Amino acid sequence: MINTGSDPSLLRRVNQSAVLRALYDAEELTLTELVKATAVARNTVENAVAGLVEQGWVEEVAPAADGPRQVGRPAKRYRFRSEAGCVLGLDIGVHKILAIVADLRGTVLATRRTAVGPDHSPAERIADARTLARRTLRSAALGVTDVRATGVATTGVVSASGTVTVSGRLPDWAGTDLVAAFMKPFGAPVVVGNDCSLAAVGEQWQGVARGHQDVIYIHVGHRIAAGILLDGRLRAGRNGAAGEIGVLRSSGWHTAPGRLLEHWDSAEGVFRAVHAGDHRAEQALADFTTDLAQGVAAMVLTVDPEQVVIGGGISLAGELLLAPLRNRLSDLCLFPVEVAASSLGDEAAALGGVRLALNTVEQELFRVPGVN
Template identity: 65%
Template sequence: MTVTGGDSSLLRRLNAAAVLRVLHEAESLTLTQLVRSIGVARATVENALTGLVEQSWVEEVAPETDRARGVGRPAKRYRFRAEAGCVLGFDIGANKILAVVTDLKGEVLGSRQTAVAPELPSAERITAARTLGHRTLRGAGLRATDVQAVGVGTTGIVDASGVVRLSELVPDWTGVDLAAALREPFDAPVAVGNDTNLAALGERWRGSATEARDVLYIHAGRRVSAGVLIDGRVHAGRHGAAGEIGVLAASSWPTAPGRLLGWSGEGRGDAEGLFTAVRQGDPRALAALERYADDLAQGIAAMVLTLDPELVVLGGGVSQAGRLLLDPLRGRLADHCLFPVEIVASALGDRSVALGAVRLSLDLVEQRLFEVSARD
């Protein structure tokens, strides 16, 4: 927890962190409710509140006026100031960059997107992300000094330090230190993760997987990839490569998108055109979708048998097919897997990665605010 001033007492910092955590989880609480929730003396809570109000993390709010007034003064009521700062979440992909800014409780304040080319040099891609981040902040009436943390989801294998270790979609993205590249312009801590993993995190936070803890997320679009949550947390693996079964030709994932989009025999098409043709009963489109379901099911079944997740979420552009794709996938997974597994479409669409990045950045802020060590 970041506590300024001369507060050198570990116990006082622990009490302040406890008060802040309880207020963060509530709309607002009275002093009496805080004392009851934390289980310490009233004077201890009052002292903690004094320091938190001075640091602008907490404020006293006006008493509720819609309730019948009792005898005496109304009880003091306090709230966590979600507007005391903000966080940024980025989705930096091969074809687009999306930035989302939220307050410290995750309320979206603004978002902006820009298109980029896969061949754009890494330095220019980073510059585009920085510029978009500043524009997003300005559009929400905020400044870079308001940013408390930054989260980034990007294509490729990313290590724990925020360095892209391997990227095949973006030519010179391998070796880029994204954490360092975005730390300086916003003067805030940065957390970076693989985009598909963060899409899974976003779905669990605000999307289709809010009730599940063990989640397999499948991105089905120009590429097929997987992200894994175990006990609600991203499982990246030792090298950040967990779930990268798409590198195996036997999974059928590397060639699946090309076969799907080339269903008409007239070169590359688009997924929406395919879905329209399926709804119209075009036999070539129906056959292509069936083959695509076969291709997806190979890898999904292998991961389901390995992880035994509660839920599979299908995202990416092809997920827009809805039941046209989900129904045949369900049938194939039932044939391949030992136990039934629920499979649903993404609720967040192309915002899942950026919102997962927001969640990652909020975790950084909450860790700093609520966790206290004797060395602080």
């Protein structure tokens, strides 16, 4: 129980926070339903609602014109205004930047992407990301002042303060402070994470990992890397490097993608060759799966997850990759583990950024100064 002492303004903020949380968690509520949900007196709820309406967070819902006619005055209904702001999710990679704008309930309003190259300087990459973000906001009929928080996913190891500390694929990217890069232009809090880690968050929120608490996300593309969720929470480690076993050359992850594509222009080319019965392609994919399974098994034996999600371009092989991977893991691991393909594709990391941005907004919405 919160002790508000004799401070009426603090008690008012506590009550408003309780009412706002109840409305945030529901579609619409009447005053009677709010009283029940918050265990607060009716007149107190009425005052809290009036304050939230004035602040622009809540509004009264007009009765449906085609709804059933009621005897007497209908109960007033209220809703949280998810359009009172928005969040921005960015995935800044080696070859692309993806931006997603969502309302304050997480409904996606606009998505845009642009191509970049490994030769882009950090300043150019950041400028392209800012430009894309503004264009995506405009696509949703929003502006910079509507942004309440930004979540940024990026390649490399990211510190708790939001600075890229190690970037094997973009060496010049190391040292980039992404919080500073996006906080001032968009005037809102910024949270930053490794792209694989945020892809794990995205898959748990909106994708194939929904309902699972212990998840390993494996990105399988030009590189192999991993993100980890335990007890439903992202685990980045002390330095933000959890899951980066691809740097161990002995694991096979370091060179596996290059060896798979040695005789083909793309992963799709390998898959077509396998479907056509090309024995060399079949062997290349089998060797790749063996290398992949060694690293995945090491992580499974360490973390003991409910599910392994395979994402990235090579995951498009589907059961050509997943079926032999499951078989290999059954030989290497103590217990069976579910293996599934990503359902979000290359939007997983940006959606993870949206989710972390929403977490930041929620913390601020329901924070009561002097209490939490």
